[in-house]
Amino acid sequence: MKTVVLPGDAMPEGLAGTHYTYMSAGHAISKVVGVYDDERKEIMPLEGAWHPRVGNSIVGVVASVDRNTCSIDLRHSSYGVLINDRMSRYRPRVGDVIESVVKSIERKNVPVMDRARPIEESSWLVYVKPSKIPRVLGRNNSMLRQIEELTQTRIIVGLNGFVAISGKGINPAVASIRKIESEAHTPGLTDRIREMLLSIKEYDK
Amino acid sequence: MISEVIMLSDIMASKINKPELIHGGKRLDGRKADELREIKIEAGVLRNANGSAYLEWGKNRIIAAVYGPREVVPKHFADPNAAIIKCRYSMAPFSSLEEHGRSGQNRRAIEISKVIKEVFENVVLLNEYPNSEIDIFMEVLQSDGSTRAACINAAAVALASAGIPMKDMVYGVSVGKVDGEICVDVDMLEDNYSDADMPLAISHRDDRILLLQMDGDMSNEEVRRGFDMAVVAGKKIKELQREALLAVYKGV
Numbered sequence: 001m002k003t004v005v006l007p008g009d010a011m012p013e014g015l016a017g018t019h020y021t022y023m024s025a026g027h028a029i030s031k032v033v034g035v036y037d038d039e040r041k042e043i044m045p046l047e048g049a050w051h052p053r054v055g056n057s058i059v060g061v062v063a064s065v066d067r068n069t070c071s072i073d074l075r076h077s078s079y080g081v082l083i084n085d086r087m088s089r090y091r092p093r094v095g096d097v098i099e100s101v102v103k104s105i106e107r108k109n110v111p112v113m114d115r116a117r118p119i120e121e122s123s124w125l126v127y128v129k130p131s132k133i134p135r136v137l138g139r140n141n142s143m144l145r146q147i148e149e150l151t152q153t154r155i156i157v158g159l160n161g162f163v164a165i166s167g168k169g170i171n172p173a174v175a176s177i178r179k180i181e182s183e184a185h186t187p188g189l190t191d192r193i194r195e196m197l198l199s200i201k202e203y204d205k
Numbered sequence: 206m207i208s209e210v211i212m213l214s215d216i217m218a219s220k221i222n223k224p225e226l227i228h229g230g231k232r233l234d235g236r237k238a239d240e241l242r243e244i245k246i247e248a249g250v251l252r253n254a255n256g257s258a259y260l261e262w263g264k265n266r267i268i269a270a271v272y273g274p275r276e277v278v279p280k281h282f283a284d285p286n287a288a289i290i291k292c293r294y295s296m297a298p299f300s301s302l303e304e305h306g307r308s309g310q311n312r313r314a315i316e317i318s319k320v321i322k323e324v325f326e327n328v329v330l331l332n333e334y335p336n337s338e339i340d341i342f343m344e345v346l347q348s349d350g351s352t353r354a355a356c357i358n359a360a361a362v363a364l365a366s367a368g369i370p371m372k373d374m375v376y377g378v379s380v381g382k383v384d385g386e387i388c389v390d391v392d393m394l395e396d397n398y399s400d401a402d403m404p405l406a407i408s409h410r411d412d413r414i415l416l417l418q419m420d421g422d423m424s425n426e427e428v429r430r431g432f433d434m435a436v437v438a439g440k441k442i443k444e445l446q447r448e449a450l451l452a453v454y455k456g457v
Contacts, residue, residue: 004454006447007365008373008410022330022372029410031330031370033450046454047256048368049274049334077274077288077337108285108336131368185454 001038004046005030011043020045035185046185050076050130050160052102052111059119059158062096072098074111074160075127081106083114090118097125097164099156119156123166126174128181130161135184136177143190147176150197172200223398227384232395234263238388241378241438246358246449248366256367258449260359263392264349269359271367274337282338287331289338292322294356296345301393317353324357324377324406324415330370339369350393351379357406357416362446366453374409376442377416380431382423387431389438403428405435409443412436 005011011021011028020043021028030036034043060072060080070092072080082092082100092098098116106112119125128136137144137157148155153167165173176193183189226233236242242263251257254270261267277283294317295310310318325341341364343356357377364371381391381402388395391402401421407414414432423431 004451006374006450007371008408010410020370029372031372032368033365033454035454045368047366048370049255077276077334079276109334 002035003038005034005036005043007031007033011036012038015041018042019051044134045131047129048131050074052076052105052109052160054102054104056102056111056159057099057157058102058111058113058160059097059099059125059156059162059164060160061125061162062092062094062098065092065094072100072113072116074158075162076109076111076160078108078110080111080113082116083112085115088115090116092116092118097123097162099158099164119164120166123156123164124170124174126163126165126177127161128163128177130159132181132184133157133159133161135189136163136180138190143180143193146190146194147173147197150194151176172197175200224394225384226395226398227386232383232388234392236390238386239434239438241390241441242392244358244442244445246362246445247452248362248449249453254363254367256363256365256369258359258362258366260355260362262351262355262358263390264347265345265352265355266347267352267355267359268344268346269356269363270342271340271360271363271369272342273339273367273369274334275340277336277338283336286335288329288334288336290322290325290329290331290341291338292318292325292341292343292360294318294321294343294345294353296348296352299347300345301348317356320416320418321353321357321360324375325360325364327415328371328373328375328408329364330372333370339364348393350391350396351404353377354379354390354404354406358442358446362449365450372408373411373413374443374446375406375415376409376439376446377404377406378435378438378442379404380435382421382427382431387423387427387434389431389434401427403431405432407436407439 009030015028032045034045060074063071063073070082074080097119100113100116102111104112151169151173153173156164245261247259250259256271354377361375382400383395401423403419406416
């Protein structure tokens with residue numbers, strides 16, 4: 001069973017500390033507004049900022065270029081650092097949108113990347129609350145694949161919240177991402193998005 | 206001659222035309238001593254803020270917005286080990302009968318911003334976001350006494366709805382000594398003529414006091430009784446804050 005928990009709520013007995021709880025007198029206490037899943041024994045936060053982790057794929061905008069590094073705007077509390085790859089043919093310029101993977105986390109929560117790929121200039125960049133990104137991806141990327149297939153687009157999702165969309169049906173793709181963002185906490189979303197996209201297609205005909 | 210001229214503000218603060226605040230065991234607006242005004246809280250009302258809340262508490266109308274964690278401006282304020290909180294309490298120029306200035310902060314607003322900031326520094330888990338800042342804005346659109354307590358309620362809901370990690374939720378409530386009797390949740394008229402008033406901020410889970418200020422005179426026993434009344438009244442506020450947050454995520 002799923003229940004909404006608020007900061008300060010005591011979790012059921014026996015739950016060990018997780019990233020979204022802290023321990024007080026032997027009890028796990030929730031830190032955030034989230035959904036507690038009885039079966040998985042974990043809290044999924046409903047709101048909140050992105051916590052960078054090694055291996056996270058990101059989408060960002062190049063904010064400044066130096067000799068050895070670039071700083072990348074990730075809409076995070078600090079800029080990301082991209083180490084310039086001398087072997088690569090791509091030279092980042094200010095304003096470029098890039099995709100990359102977090103290689104390490106410096107102290108002060110600064111994500112560090114090496115190797116970036118530019119995102120094609122015809123793409124659209126939208127920002128989704130980072131807490132809703134797992135829902136945009138869906139289990140095993142099922143939601144993402146469905147949108148890509150039905151709208152004939154290519155979608156690159158950064159776990160920091162930026163989503164780059166290119167291809168044919170950009171408008172319905174953005175609409176479905178916005179719908180996911182606002183209804184992320186409700187069940188049966190994949191089916192509803194499918195219905196929505198199919199109805200839009202009929203309208204276009 | 207000059208001594209005969211009495212300013213309106215002097216009357217407000219003096220006992221010259223003090224009305225009877227408690228009549229037949231009831232207060233001016235018909236409440237009992239331990240009764241709160243009507244409260245309505247709504248979370249997530251602003252689109253551009255990370256978290257927000259709108260609160261109606263009697264005639265008080267307050268909107269709170271939370272941004273962050275985001276980059277610290279100016280940079281030298283940044284703490285490499287923890288986030289910093291910036292708090293801004295402000296009364297709109299049209300919010301009360303008296304003048305509240307056309308722009309910017311005044312002494313009173315700066316003080317209230319400071320004490321509210323200290324309330325939230327004790328519950329927000331600041332070490333999770335080093336080198337960043339969390340902004341809390343509270344705007345009083347209409348005021349009718351106990352606005353700092355009301356602002357704390359709105360800001361706590363806004364912080365939770367922004368997903369900022371917190372040890373606990375907080376509620377604020379004020380206690381006053383009105384015509385010699387201890388009353389909870391004093392409104393503006395009672396506040397102006399009261400013998401003492403004491404705003405409190407208390408944590409939900411373990412009733413820890415996060416803010417305690419007092420104007421006027423109250424005995425030890427009266428303060429203790431006031432605190433107990435605040436905790437009892439707080440149960441209703443806690444419930445309303447929870448409901449406001451849960452209403453956003455209906456259908457889970």
